[in-house]
Amino acid sequence: MRLFYINLDMFLMFITGILQMNFFHLGWSYFRVLEFLHIIGAILLTLFFIIPFLFVHVRESMLVAKQKSISGMLFGLTFITVLLSGVYLFLMGNRGGDEYGVVAYYVHLYGSFVLILLFFVHLKKYFSVRVFSKLVGILAFLPLYSHSQDLNLTNIELESGVSRYHNIEWTNSVTCKECHPEIFAQWADSNHRHLADSNPYYMVMENLAGMDKGEDFREWCMGCHNPSAVTTHQEKTTHFMRDNIMPNPLFVEGSANLIENYKNHPNRLEQGVSCVACHRVTAVKAKGNSSYTLGLKNRKKYLYEDAHSDLKRWMSQKLINANPQVHKDEYMQEVYQKSEYCASCHNEFLPDSKKMVVSTYDEWKNSPYNNPNDPKKHKDCQDCHMSYIEDGKFVEVQGYSTIGGIHKKDIKTHYFSGANHFLAGLKSKEHEAQSIALLKKSAKLDMHIKNGSLYVGVKNVGAGHHLPTGASDFRELWLDVEVKDSEGKSIFKSGYLDEKGDIEPNAVVYNKIFGDKDGNPVGLLFWRYEKLLKDTRIPAKKRVVECFELPANISYPVDVKVRLNFRIYPQWVSNIVKAAYPSLPNPPVITLNELEQKFD
Template sequence: MIIFCLALLTLIGSSFAATESTSLITGDNGSKLFSANYDAGSVSWIDKKTGERVGEIEIGGDLRRIAMGQNNTIAVTDYSGKRLVLINWRTAKIIKSFDLGLRPFGVVYDRKNNVFWVTLFEAHELVAVHPEKGIVHTAKTRDTPRGLALLSDNRLIVTHSLIGEVSIYDAQSIPPLHLNTIKLHKSQEQNEFLSQGVPRVLDDIAVSPDETEAWLPHVLWNFDHLFQFQSTIFPAISLLDLRPGHEQELIERRKHLFQQINLKSPTQKRFDGSPKTLIMSNPHDAAFSDDGSKVYITMAASEDLLVFNLSGRDPIDKTDTEINDAKASEIVRHLPGANPRALVVDDKRIFIQNAMSLDITLLKENRAGPVVQKAVFARTVSKDPLDPSLRRGKTLFHSANTDRYPNAPMSGDFWMSCQSCHVDGFNFTNGYLYDDTPIDKYRYARIGHGNLSKMIAGDFIGDYLRIIQDTQGGMGHDGEGVAELIDPDAPSDEVVEMMLDLHEYISSRENLPFVSSWLRLDNENQSVHESEWVNSATCASCHTEMFDQWADSLHRLMGESNPYYMVMEDVAAATEGENFRQWCMGCHSPQGLLSGQTATMGPGHMFEQGGSSLFEALERDEPDLDEGTGCLFCHRISSVENSMSSSAGGNASLTVNLSDRKTYVFENSTNNTLSFLGNHAINAKPSTHANSYSQSFYADSKLCSSCHNEFAPGSGSIIVNTFGEWEKSSFNRPDNPEEHRSCIDCHMHGDIQRIGQDIPGTSTDGGRVKPNVVTHQFTGANYHLVGLRNSKLEQMSIELLQTAATLKTDLTEDGKLNIRIKNIGAGHALPTGVADFRQIWLDLSVYSADGRVILESGKVDDKGFVDPNARFFRKVFGDKYGNPVGLRFWRYEKMLEDTKIPADGFRDEVFDLPDDIQFPIQANVKLMFRTYPQFVTNLVREQYPALPAPKTVLMTEESVVLNKLNYKNQK
């Protein structure tokens, strides 16, 4: 009886084939196609015989994948809405919606457990959602889970799109058991033009009918050199052995499509007259024929269908050196639709979903191979919700079909699209581009695009064209194409319109509304009215001490009250164009930028104390845009994107939500009586108020990285990497709380001398005493500007500087003076930030036994200039030709000098001593700091004559007597 039951269970378990996550599926007993319509925000169902769209339900958002459940239930992932939506397609009604997390992508239905498995691409999670109970399990995974497939034995296959891995789970029960992680093969060749690199953009999985193998379409990123046409992106397909207990990549069977496709164009010739090999790009989805003899693959960028014939190939378990493997046998060149993605194979019919043209193409397999039977078999939507210009721009972004725009192709020879690198646009995936790009900053520091005229600001049309030509070989750059080379400085009207459309997509809400800055609002608008920013003086009524700390800090007065910043913003605009101010404003004046300001403006408050102008505006019942970062701005940040690495942000990669904040009646009233009632309501039930102004990641140093990391727009050169410096240091020890020091621990601590110790206090007037209160002085190195208004903040800044380093002076074995400067207190480099704007240097005086000065270095003259031959600790940026960039630090492409002292590290500075000196000698060594060089201060004071010059600060000093006879013991 037991044996019978086990056998029955086995039959039940294997009674259904593998289920793959995709955006086009069959259902209703095979009579209909169900389509998740991406950014059109709807799900539609189409009669498989006639192509009639028999139903559609508008959900909104960006619907990526779809799965059929039970009882007419369909689940669809909303990538932008962070949710899984269940609908009943019979009634065309939404059943339920489940909030999941960042970027839900793949979904499959697990009938054994009655759950939908969902991958959260950005949250790095695998979630099980029960149709009735909701989320029943959440598991952290390896980075970027995306594709999904569920086998009949309930093994769950997960692709990790941007780290080139595949995880396998036993999902017989919940929680699933992790069985194995397969790391796909990385390859590197001497010849940059050979197919090579790291597997990336693994969106989908095709499982063979017998479930013994899987095909994974993807690209290879080859970023070990500067971006170059035909050597940075390669299309490939990896194969997995799925036999239980044998799960592995079949490395020798990977399909390097540029190497292994030997299908020639019947019409196009190369320079030497030989037929051109057909090039294709961005393999997206794959599907086996019903009998398993063929694999069909959509090429989303070049817009082709590639067919592999599996007949006669060696079995996958063959391990001989010589393997007779599947070959590409046919190409359907240029499918009629734009951006083909998912496909369904139904006997001899092949249905292909086109994501940009929002339709389905029908092909039919005949003896000669598949042919297009109906270019538009079905329209998937009744109406495209996108503006036509935005749709055209998005189509351009995804296109590498050279023939689609013959006079102005986006790609040369069908090579690659923008999407090949910028996965789904500009978002957290940008961080993985940084992770995968090794940099020799002394050779070249940029990871992105060169040859930019105006940093994609003043002349974005010309810069877009240069990028397309240099990276993708488009716009006539490919000499073998039919298009003439387009002059980026004098494009035709047709090309201008194309680039305006492309810009519409790049600057859309889902990408970079401000192009240079990564700052965004969490709603449909690009800007808000200035009155929506609650005056921070309002917060002072209950958070007096916190407000007072912030009011004089640099985090408040870092826009129009910072003369150095104002001059630099003007330099940026004069150099690159007015729109380039947005790059600066994203961190220095974010509330102004989000309120529609195109430049930092308004009266400065350089000497203001206690936020007096805010109270005056509050009294007048007038809006006042806090310069810098106000209370509402910081405490309504809803997310941080990893724009500069897979663990850190940069360039204001913040999303701010002002619209969903729960408020109390009269909370924001300017009437004194009503305001009193509002405050009384808050105090009666403060939890709602507190929760609306707090996020778990506010204590994470990654939040700080969003503005204290900085990279050049377009070129990607890393200008500031304070977070990265800290991340690699001994201060980053989350596993050891006693030694761990986050940004907050040092820079939001009330007593610099007691960093590392808890300091009890309150953050609310009359509130509970917290074991350790986080203060809001934001103590940093800029003692100068905070000192103009608050001597206490100035002193805290100087005290912090004086905890950073130690000096050790001795003689080398060959009689030279050696000074070791050790970074012991800064969790980042000394200095950090735009380090050529921070001056740290050695002030040295050496006296011989007879009192003569035998060596001096690092003295400051009467005009404030430091000895140019002093030993500075800094970095000096150069352009691509090796010329110093000076104030235009965003033009950095090559490091000329980097003498910063890394966290936990040291530098030895060696000085020659005269031959005729009398020992013992006395060395007086000082480590000096100044927040701005004199030449910069002089430039700024031309416009702001009331600005005092910053004083020099002594960080640490040492006076030591050295005797030549025992120098060996001085080490």
């Protein structure tokens, strides 16, 4: 009888392994349990039953009875080979970048067929069809899950049948760090990571919105800045807390506070844009205001994928590594490579009047960069904002996005380089350098003097949208001009900063200004926008010319110096935010391009 159960156990290991093949299209809720049973069952049965039995069986057959069974010897050698390949797959995995992992996978797969054939040849008299009935009985009681439905807050939609999420369904990004350390490090100091509680400008704006429009209005902001809070029905973004203390989040590098918080409070909700906030978007609509669909419940999770203990997390990683294709499929969609993916948040309109306040995606859509019929001219958002810049040029980053994964020729970076070099730069100089390098690729200057006037041309040569874009009512892009006569005396200036740090009122500034119904600038309260008072931004590939009238009777030759300067927030905005965050430094002025020329 013992021999029968040994044979039955081995046959069950074979069945649970074979059913994991893609050919069978096994439902995920079945698959993840089978994978676990296959690995753990194989370990336990081999250690405590099969190896002791084979040791006794070999000793009695070959040493005592002096029997020589070729099928038995082949069975033993094949069993050891399959066992060793399985151990390698469990401990090292088969993530695509390890040729030994690939070999181990195929040895384990096809070796099991050879093993079961030798199993029948050597022990066929013990085989019983009862194996099938018992296996079917086990499978019939394995769990099968299915969920779905809509959430009518902002424009976020949840999978069918779901009205809200629980904190634990928002898998913490720290858990991704073990297998994707470099990607995590890039994301950890990026502006996507710091869109909510660790962004002082956002926190001030969300609180103002709540006070001015009512507390429910916060959700309009949170849909893109803090989707985890919206979908768990939290009413507002809350500050990160260390016990009863609110630490300063401005200068924390590598999201060390997030990592520490996860260790101490693993079920506490992660705020901001986390890994799954992007990588579990299952559908997008290019209209804005968080117009995307999330799928946190209906994803295929490996056993213990959401566990917090070290042992269970280790087990989960081994299960994923042994068969990672499902994991890849669940967290990577084709739409992630398209600009439409970004449109769900980088278009923004007022929920009542539907007036556009941010139209970055629409600007790109109407630009020459949106040219899918000519791949050489077509550029998506990701081609600039998720690419690495070196010596002023985009370069392909080769390497591994996953430990032990396949070697890639062009890994998309997760710095999310863009206009806001400042906040990311407080934590990481590398992030700051990447964003500044991108900004400096955006525009070129030219100038000439004619009939006593200085003409300065500014061309948007690198941005696939207007320059500036985003919250461009808060962006400052302007011309800083100085003309000196032959004696080196300054005879004309425009675009300088006054003693308060504000741009002088007669400067040429490229931005837009929102007004209320009476035509008064709305300032910080941009949700009161009813009339567009100004829009001098420069569309993609367009050139504008500014005229500066020089003083009469100047002495030639003259030296002209023109700078195209950029500041992420005006001084008056920073002053308001600094009242709440006194340690916040002033954003620096960045010169994107400059031109100096002598005219005779």
